[in-house]
Amino acid sequence: MIIFLLPESYHLHFSPHLWMLRSARTAQLTSLTLRRTSLRRALPLRLCSTYTIAPKPMANVPATQKVAIVASEGSGVHIKDHPVKLPSQLAPGECLIKLHCTGVCHTDLHAATGDWPVKPMTPLIGGHEGVGDIVAIGEGTINSPVQVGQRVGVKWIAYSCLNCEQCRKGYEQTCANVKLSGYTVDGTFQQYLVSYTNCVTPIPDNLESAAAASILCAGVTVYRALKYSETGAGDWVVLPGAGGGLGHLAVQYAKYMGRRVIAIDGGEEKRKLCLALGADHWIDYTTTKDIVGEIKKVTNGGAHAAVVTTASPSGYTQAIDYLRQNGHLMAVGLPSTATLDASIFFTVFKSITIHGSYVGNRQDAVEAIEIAASGAVKCHYQTKKLKDIEQVYDDMAKGKIAGRIVLDVNDV
Numbered sequence: 117m118i119i120f121l122l123p124e125s126y127h128l129h130f131s132p133h134l135w136m137l138r139s140a141r142t143a144q145l146t147s148l149t150l151r152r153t154s155l156r157r158a159l160p161l162r163l164c165s166t167y168t169i170a171p172k173p174m175a176n177v178p179a180t181q182k183v184a185i186v187a188s189e190g191s192g193v194h195i196k197d198h199p200v201k202l203p204s205q206l207a208p209g210e211c212l213i214k215l216h217c218t219g220v221c222h223t224d225l226h227a228a229t230g231d232w233p234v235k236p237m238t239p240l241i242g243g244h245e246g247v248g249d250i251v252a253i254g255e256g257t258i259n260s261p262v263q264v265g266q267r268v269g270v271k272w273i274a275y276s277c278l279n280c281e282q283c284r285k286g287y288e289q290t291c292a293n294v295k296l297s298g299y300t301v302d303g304t305f306q307q308y309l310v311s312y313t314n315c316v317t318p319i320p321d322n323l324e325s326a327a328a329a330s331i332l333c334a335g336v337t338v339y340r341a342l343k344y345s346e347t348g349a350g351d352w353v354v355l356p357g358a359g360g361g362l363g364h365l366a367v368q369y370a371k372y373m374g375r376r377v378i379a380i381d382g383g384e385e386k387r388k389l390c391l392a393l394g395a396d397h398w399i400d401y402t403t404t405k406d407i408v409g410e411i412k413k414v415t416n417g418g419a420h421a422a423v424v425t426t427a428s429p430s431g432y433t434q435a436i437d438y439l440r441q442n443g444h445l446m447a448v449g450l451p452s453t454a455t456l457d458a459s460i461f462f463t464v465f466k467s468i469t470i471h472g473s474y475v476g477n478r479q480d481a482v483e484a485i486e487i488a489a490s491g492a493v494k495c496h497y498q499t500k501k502l503k504d505i506e507q508v509y510d511d512m513a514k515g516k517i518a519g520r521i522v523l524d525v526n527d528v
């Protein structure tokens with residue numbers, strides 16, 4: 117089924133094979149339907165989810181809640197009682213969200229330990245992959261794109277002003293006035309979160325909250341990197357770390373977008389996962405001696421793009437070698453101190469583009485979520501409780517976590 121957007125607020129549905137087999141007039145009579153819809157919901161082709169708004173939203177907001185908080189840099193994370201901002205205290209443009217769950221991202225660990233060059237605020241409630249219901253919107257909010265009773269997601273980019281040069285160009289992630297969930301404003305490791313009506317992402321009915329959580333960060337990040345990699349259907353994309361949290365989503369988005377995927381990771385378990393997700397070729401970096409040579413052979417001259425999520429500088433250096441002319445190196449991971457050591461000669465000689473790709477804007481988030489809701493992308497996650505967060509950080513620091521962790525914030 118293909119959906120076209122028509123100017124008169126109609127969606128036109130038709131079946132393309134019927135269109136080819138029958139005359140246009142017959143096709144119009146037999147297989148066309150018109151459905152009134154809203155152009156505000158203009159979504160990517162082939163995707164058409166529904167979004168339900170609860171008829172009787174919850175009104176009882178408690179005065180206090182449980183949160184996971186880092187009191188000061190290096191003090192560790194602890195579960196505490198914390199005040200809830202009441203609906204009457206919300207500023208215009210703010211909304212209060214009763215959270216169901218939140219993903220835990222490597223970024224949260226960096227925020228808790230304060231090891232990035234840009235320091236987080238303290239005390240800090242971390243987290244930036246939250247899903248919940250809007251229970252209140254600040255009085256005086258004008259033209260809110262979301263409503264009370266609607267299920268929404270909260271991302272790393274909690275707020276962008278939409279008016280600075282970066283925002284006007286669609287680069288909301290690099291907004292001059294950006295607010296970052298769980299870094300410069302309180303994040304999703306709590307039960308009642310204040311966020312911003314213009315920046316939350318509506319969650320479609322057919323996507324469970326826990327399944328949506330990690331799409332809001334890991335999914336959006338890899339989806340945007342692939343979207344801007346200037347590759348087309350059939351082009352080769354290399355995904356180092358393909359069996360990891362970001363990587364396993366990248367494999368699925370790349371396949372959804374019609375790319376051919378070379379998955380690089382280590383071990384039998386990750387090999388099975390990557391191939392099951394549709395990777396066209398597997399390279400085990402622990403046993404392959406000449407990774408560059410193998411990629412060049414498989415792709416007949418070099419890959420069109422690499423989406424590098426790993427912290428290791430060698431992942432980047434290698435990419436310059438295995439990309440074909442005019443290839444794109446999409447740098448996605450945010451290691452604390454690693455530097456990019458690329459051959460200037462070959463970057464220029466092969467016309468390689470090195471492109472830093474940082475999370476995504478609101479449209480990227482809607483598209484990434486819609487694709488997940490269609491069933492084409494599934495996050496592999498385990499569910500734990502908010503009070504397990506200390507252990508989760510510990511496991512994360514030791515590299516023990518496979519896939520993603522989603523915390524039930526109401527089970528403390």
Ligand SMILES: [Zn+2]
Pocket residue numbers: 221222223224244272333334
């Ligand atoms: Zn994240």
Ligand SMILES: [Zn+2]
Pocket residue numbers: 276277278279280281282283284291292293294
């Ligand atoms: Zn801005």
